[in-house]
Amino acid sequence: xxxxxxxxxxxxxxxxxxxxxxxxxxxxxxxxxxxxxxxxxxxxxxxxxxxxxxxxxxxxxxxxxxxxxxxxxxxxxxxxxxxxxxxxxxxxxxxxxxxxxxxxxxxxxxxxxxxxxxxxxxxxxxxxxxxxxxxxxxxxxxxxxxxxxxxxxxxxxxxxxxxxxxxxxxxxxxxxxxxxxxxxxxxxxxxxxxxxxxxxxxxxxxxxxxxxxxxxxxxxxxxxxxxxxxxxxxxxxxxxxxxxxxxxxxxxxxxxxxxxxxxxxxxxxxxxxxxxxxxxxxxxxxxxxxxxxxxxxxxxxxxxxxxxxxxxxxxxxxxxxxxxxxxxxxxxxxxxxxxxxxxxxxxxxxxxxxxxxxxxxxxxxxxxxxxxxxxxxxxxxxxxxxxxxxxxxxxxxxxx
Amino acid sequence: xxxxxxxxxxxxxxxxxxxxxxxxxxxxxxxxxxxxxxxxxxxxxxxxxxxxxxxxxxxxxxxxxxxxxxxxxxxxxxxxxxxxxxxxxxxxxxxxxxxxxxxxxxxxxxxxxxxxxxxxxxxxxxxxxxxxxxxxxxxxxxxxxxxxxxxxxxxxxxxxxxxxxxxxxxxxxxxxxxxxxxxxxxxxxxxxxxxxxxxxxxxxxxxxxxxxxxxxxxxxxxxxxxxxxxxxxxxxxxxxxxxxxxxxxxxxxxxxxxxxx
Numbered sequence: 001x002x003x004x005x006x007x008x009x010x011x012x013x014x015x016x017x018x019x020x021x022x023x024x025x026x027x028x029x030x031x032x033x034x035x036x037x038x039x040x041x042x043x044x045x046x047x048x049x050x051x052x053x054x055x056x057x058x059x060x061x062x063x064x065x066x067x068x069x070x071x072x073x074x075x076x077x078x079x080x081x082x083x084x085x086x087x088x089x090x091x092x093x094x095x096x097x098x099x100x101x102x103x104x105x106x107x108x109x110x111x112x113x114x115x116x117x118x119x120x121x122x123x124x125x126x127x128x129x130x131x132x133x134x135x136x137x138x139x140x141x142x143x144x145x146x147x148x149x150x151x152x153x154x155x156x157x158x159x160x161x162x163x164x165x166x167x168x169x170x171x172x173x174x175x176x177x178x179x180x181x182x183x184x185x186x187x188x189x190x191x192x193x194x195x196x197x198x199x200x201x202x203x204x205x206x207x208x209x210x211x212x213x214x215x216x217x218x219x220x221x222x223x224x225x226x227x228x229x230x231x232x233x234x235x236x237x238x239x240x241x242x243x244x245x246x247x248x249x250x251x252x253x254x255x256x257x258x259x260x261x262x263x264x265x266x267x268x269x270x271x272x273x274x275x276x277x278x279x280x281x282x283x284x285x286x287x288x289x290x291x292x293x294x295x296x297x298x299x300x301x302x303x304x305x306x307x308x309x310x311x312x313x314x315x316x317x318x319x320x321x322x323x324x325x326x327x328x329x330x331x332x333x334x335x336x337x338x339x340x341x342x343x344x345x346x347x348x349x350x351x352x353x354x355x356x357x358x359x360x361x362x363x364x365x366x367x368x369x370x371x372x373x374x375x376x377x378x379x380x381x382x383x384x385x386x387x388x389x390x391x392x393x394x395x396x397x398x399x400x
Numbered sequence: 401x402x403x404x405x406x407x408x409x410x411x412x413x414x415x416x417x418x419x420x421x422x423x424x425x426x427x428x429x430x431x432x433x434x435x436x437x438x439x440x441x442x443x444x445x446x447x448x449x450x451x452x453x454x455x456x457x458x459x460x461x462x463x464x465x466x467x468x469x470x471x472x473x474x475x476x477x478x479x480x481x482x483x484x485x486x487x488x489x490x491x492x493x494x495x496x497x498x499x500x501x502x503x504x505x506x507x508x509x510x511x512x513x514x515x516x517x518x519x520x521x522x523x524x525x526x527x528x529x530x531x532x533x534x535x536x537x538x539x540x541x542x543x544x545x546x547x548x549x550x551x552x553x554x555x556x557x558x559x560x561x562x563x564x565x566x567x568x569x570x571x572x573x574x575x576x577x578x579x580x581x582x583x584x585x586x587x588x589x590x591x592x593x594x595x596x597x598x599x600x601x602x603x604x605x606x607x608x609x610x611x612x613x614x615x616x617x618x619x620x621x622x623x624x625x626x627x628x629x630x631x632x633x634x635x636x637x638x639x640x641x642x643x644x645x646x647x648x649x650x651x652x653x654x655x656x657x658x659x660x661x
Binding site: 008009011012013015016017019020023048049050054058063064065069 | 471590
């Protein structure tokens, strides 16, 4: 096991990105919440700074980020945008851009990925349906081969970036059942476009946070996609989808750390200044004890998250670790970090009293956003099952 | 066009503190940054190169970790960089620093323009630029907000107390810049940082530079810092809130009493 340290270039990248965020993103938080969209000029600036699907190869317009560098960006973007709307766009495109880049056809990659990296199209992920989340083997969406390509029927729900894909173009990496008798071994992955596609009906959902990126669903009624939109091999999608999920889970841990650390820093500044009963409230043990524990947990979570991404990178680029080892360590990283981050932000708000609950306080934005990550890209309950499965062996797989 | 930009790694002074006992800056744990004026100098050099062709070299004197500001300069678009690093350079005041930098500039070969920040935010002396120009025997313009190149001359916008002066100077020359109010420092993305890794970044020692060893570092420094301290906080000022006529009258009284009139 290697202890993760950053290269000089990664340190410089973090410094450069933090400055970029201070200039471009930090002053815009309330605008993101009010307008409920990421302004075009921020998307353009992110494209120029290579933050859109940066895991994609430079051959298709990406920056060729390794997973650890991708983690640095996830952490910094979450520090800058407590609504986590920009981090969500970032982590989804980074994770699924990686899968598309690695397993998509050359024709589809050339057609779609350069637009995604320029901010002219979206690359999201759509697996969840109205009645299934973690239980992918029971999804209703189907894919059938035709002479020209594939016909898709079904629905997808609670999908990030639906409105954006319908507006700008692009679409979602999607999973459907092809061999209906084979369960998870009969699932196929493909790219599904959302802009101006006859047979697609889009809806939007209101969420508790992350206002500036849409969440919604789409119904697919007999929509044919070209053959080259297939990602990987037919009936092998279930294996590929976990690569994307693990990439996303690894990044989510750092989004949680970034947002929560920023809240703790906000809290520290406040408790040093705010006085109660004649002294700064930071002098009280009740606050000091909580501060010390949150900070310690977040530092541990941070180091572990980078270690997990290092494993993922080594597995993906060099085959150094097994898929199962990576699944476990990534699940461990995602299992506790969102909850720790949520609790840290909750206390940072508490220290700030009535101000902490006001809209002016950025930490309330972070609290609402971070709550989503105990669910998104794999609930904490599923993370527990994955870790336990790897510890106990395949004879103890739950629900089998 | 050959341009040399001089940069310094400085502590982020928004976070620096002073050790009350020793009177020195506490640098441990304080992030280091490229001196903001120097970053503008580097970006201006790169802009001139992009407009007129040529090459931008960046030099810095400092400990090995100062390489970080050179890597950043390369990532911003400079072509090559040299770090002047040797224990013999330690403790240099502005004169010894200017001597060392000027030797390095001469060693780099012919140049058209030397760009440097007006001053470093940790020392605030604003002496190194002019001293380098003196040593290199070239004309100098300070307080520059912009430089363009036309008809084989540099046209320089120099900020003065009353406004802007447009000056022109033939190469070779030295220009010390201040950051214009609308300057947004560039932030290189990851791919440019990775490309910077492949550009030449050399380290030169005192032996590489030649020159008079007695003029480097502490030996070559006629001045030294006796003590660094935070000045005591000023007392709260008086805010005049009366109608303008009354305020004017009261202001004149105060200024006269304090001996300003």
